[in-house]
Amino acid sequence: MYLTFAWRYFKAKKSANAINIIAWVTVGVIAFATCCQVLVLSVFNGFEGLVKSLYSSFYADIKIVPATGKTFTLTPEQMASIKKQPFVANFSMIAEEKALLKNHNPFIDEDAQTSIYLKGVDENFININGIKPSVTRGKYFTGTTEDPYLIVGSGVQNAVNVRVDAALPDDNILTIILPKRNSRNNDPMQSLSEGFIKPAGSFTIQQEFDDKYAITNIGFVKQQMGFAADEYSAVEIKLTASADIKEDQQKLALLLGNAYKVQTKYEQNSSLYSTMKLEKWAIYSVFTLILIISAFTMISALTMLVLEKKKDISVLQSMGASKKSILKIFLAEGLLLGGMGTAAGILLATVLCLLQIKFKIIKLAGGSFLLDYFPVKLIATDFILVAITASSIAFIAAWFPARKASKQDFELK
Secondary structure, three states, X not given: OHHHHHHHHHHOOOOOHHHHHHHHHHHHHHHHHHHHHHHHHHHHHHHHHHHHHHHOXXXXXEEEEEOOOOOEEOOHHHHHHHHHOOOEEEEEEEEEEEEEEEEEEOOOOEEEEEEEEEEEEOOOHHHOOOOHHHEEEEOOOOEOOOOEEEEEEHHHHHHHOOOOOOOOOOOOOEEEEEEOOOOOOOOHHHHXXXXXXXXXXXXXXXXXXXXXXXXXXXXXXXXXXXXXXXXEOEXXXXXXXXXXXXXXXXXXXXXXXXXXXXXXXXXXXXXXXXHHHHHHHHHHHHHHHHHHHHHHHHHHHHHHHHHHOHHHHHHHHHOXXXXXXXXXXXXXXXXXXXXXXXXXXXXXXXXXXHHHHHXXXXXXXXXXXXOOEOOOOOOHHHHHHHHHHHHHHHHHHHHHHHHHHHOOOOOOO
């Protein structure tokens, strides 16, 4: 009943055209703000999904690192206990450290060099992540402790001019300089180890990885750095499809003790995901402010409508309508304006998102990213959040003029 009154008041011709204009402006502003909110959330969802897919090629589901320091000891018994866990599909032992990669250029008799994060991995590493399909030149091959091979990021490859040629695998010998563990020599040069390694391939995942990382045999890294037999930098674990990552993280933490830190995929790069979420909700808040501003136009429209319908209110009161009923009628009017704007905004945003998904209409500027268009992902909870936000603001905005209407004195002349 209340919505019927609200609809009749909305479409009825007013004595002043300004009331109709303000009402439609209110609907338009709400539609614009809700449309933008859905679009922003959907675009951020698209980018978040893209980043997660890129990072999943490099980061394991769970990574075990030392609670303090750079290395820890993991005994065969501890490895066996990890392997026995039903949620562990596979795991890889890691030895990693910052290193200097040098490549001698015989034409100018100089060395090209760059700092890298050298990651020594075992044979299970390719079962933990998707780096093997990301090798775009050469092949994935880490060699042995005595005959190590290196897979470098494409940025590292360009920085030191690494030649990856399957026809001439030994054509380019690289030099790796690493710090020795527990070296007590006063001579800084004696605290470094120098090893030689052959390039096997290069990978392309994402610029952050391509410019920093290189992968080789774990035995080579441990030998160069002087690791003990059971000493490692990390353990990377792939979980089964049915695993609960949070619950399993806690189980591993209890199993290993306080000397180890168990990190999920997102905790390994928490700063990136935190920044993305912060940006997403910051922009959402900006458009919420636009909705709040539209609330003032709604208050104006409803206040003028209350003045317009002063006699109608008195008639309703004479027919026995209570103050609560009058309040509900004008609250319904505000919710009607908010609902029309919200529905129009969400519908428009949905259409635009579906067009973007199908036809990739809006392109990314620059052309340096992996995609040349804005990725979009629709999530139902975003629609619910936007609808609740808009409805709440509309209700609050409608409350003040509706309350004023309900307190109007009975007057029938």
